[in-house]
Amino acid sequence: MAGFLDNFRWPECECIDWSERRNAVASVVAGVLFFTGWWIMIDAAVVYPKPEQLNHAFHTCGVFSTLAFFMINAVSNAQVRGDSYESGCLGRTGARVWLFIGFMLMFGSLIASMWILFGAYVTQNTDVYPGLAVFFQNALIFFSTLIYKFGRTEELWT
Amino acid sequence: MVLRIKLYPSKALVALSFSGAIGLTFLMLGCALEDYGVYWPLFVLIFHAISPIPHFIAKRATYDSDATSSACRELAYFFTTGIVVSAFGFPVILARVSVIKWGACGLVLAGNAVIFLTIQGFFLVFGRGDDFSWEQW
Numbered sequence: 001m002a003g004f005l006d007n008f009r010w011p012e013c014e015c016i017d018w019s020e021r022r023n024a025v026a027s028v029v030a031g032v033l034f035f036t037g038w039w040i041m042i043d044a045a046v047v048y049p050k051p052e053q054l055n056h057a058f059h060t061c062g063v064f065s066t067l068a069f070f071m072i073n074a075v076s077n078a079q080v081r082g083d084s085y086e087s088g089c090l091g092r093t094g095a096r097v098w099l100f101i102g103f104m105l106m107f108g109s110l111i112a113s114m115w116i117l118f119g120a121y122v123t124q125n126t127d128v129y130p131g132l133a134v135f136f137q138n139a140l141i142f143f144s145t146l147i148y149k150f151g152r153t154e155e156l157w158t
Numbered sequence: 159m160v161l162r163i164k165l166y167p168s169k170a171l172v173a174l175s176f177s178g179a180i181g182l183t184f185l186m187l188g189c190a191l192e193d194y195g196v197y198w199p200l201f202v203l204i205f206h207a208i209s210p211i212p213h214f215i216a217k218r219a220t221y222d223s224d225a226t227s228s229a230c231r232e233l234a235y236f237f238t239t240g241i242v243v244s245a246f247g248f249p250v251i252l253a254r255v256s257v258i259k260w261g262a263c264g265l266v267l268a269g270n271a272v273i274f275l276t277i278q279g280f281f282l283v284f285g286r287g288d289d290f291s292w293e294q295w
Contacts, residue, residue, distance in 0.1 A: 020226055027232040031239025039247035046255050076229065148236065156227040 026151030030144040034069065037140030038062065044133030054130040058116055061134060065109040065141040071102030073148050106142060113138035170283045178276040184269030188249075194262040198252055202266060205245035206273055212237040213281070245270050 018025075041062050048054040075095045078084040082092035090098060113135045121131030189197045216234035246267060253263035 023227045023232050024235055027235035028239045031236040032243055034236070035240040035243040035247070039243065039251070042247070043251050043254060046251055152232060157225055157229065 020156065023152040023156050026147055030148035030151070033140045033144035033147065037137040037144070038066075040133050040140070041137040044130045048127075048130050053127065054133075055120070058120075058130070058134050061109045061113045061116065062137045062141070064105050065138050065145075068102050068105035068109065069141055069145045069148070072099060072106065072145055074102075075099050076154060078154055106145060110138050110142050167283060170279070174276050174279050174283070177272055177279070181269045181272030181276060184265050184272060188258075188262040188265030188269065191262070194259055196258050196262065198257055199249050199262065199266040202245045202248055202270060205241050205248070206270075206277070209238055209241045209245070209274070209277060210281075212241075242274055245274070 041059070044054055045059070075088075075098055076084070079088050079092065079095040080099060088095060117128075117131040117135040121128045185199065185202070188194065188199050212234035216228075216230045219230050220228045249258065249263045249266040249270075252258045253260050258266075
């Protein structure tokens with residue numbers, strides 16, 4: 001009984017070479033997630049225009065998430081390992097510090113959005129959609145960052 | 159199927175312009191029908207116009223490389239996807255605040271889909287050659 005799916009293989013489709021397209025697929029998926037997150041927030045801001053319903057300060061989380069996305073994806077994995085020939089303007093340690101700060105901003109925005117959802121919407125007796133929008137914006141940007149950073153392989157760049 | 163498209167690029171051009179016209183018809187129907195009569199959805203044409211730009215910027219920037227991919231090209235895919243998503247999100251937002259009716263939104267979304275498929279078709283048929291020139295047809 002154990003391992004009865006071990007020999008299962010997906011049906012082969014040889015018309016497209018997926019290994020060469022991995023980076024393109026990852027970029028497209030990351031793009032869809034990132035911009036869907038932003039449009040969810042734009043939708044909430046448009047449907048709930050009053051500051052009592054959606055405090056304009058809550059946009060900060062999305063802005064910092066976006067900044068973190070570009071910070072995290074600005075350094076390649078090769079630079080963090082110290083593998084690339086040109087060390088870039090920061091060097092290996094600088095690249096690591098940059099990446100660290102980027103991830104801290106990203107996680108901070110994600111946690112802040114959860115805090116906003118629960119602190120400002122779920123626990124108050126109010127319409128919860130704007131809080132959900134803030135949370136989903138930051139969660140989608142977070143997953144988009146992960147896919148864009150780790151879903152691509154740098155071997156296709158050589 | 160791909161080979162036949164390459165052998166008759168002029169036929170592909172006619173087919174692509176037809177589908178482009180259909181897409182624009184859907185968009186105009188979404189604005190101009192008597193029931194609707196609101197012309198705000200025409201702003202998605204801006205998204206249609208700028209959608210090929212990241213691809214061309216990346217193509218210019220990494221001209222000499224024969225690598226399979228590059229960071230610049232992937233960033234171009236990312237932004238192009240973003241522009242496409244925005245072109246679909248914009249009519250939905252308009253319908254959510256009742257600036258346009260949902261029927262108009264549906265027509266505009268259908269027009270978007272057809273136009274983006276047309277643009278993609280243009281790239282598939284005419285974008286392949288190393289010398290991107292108009293002599294291909």
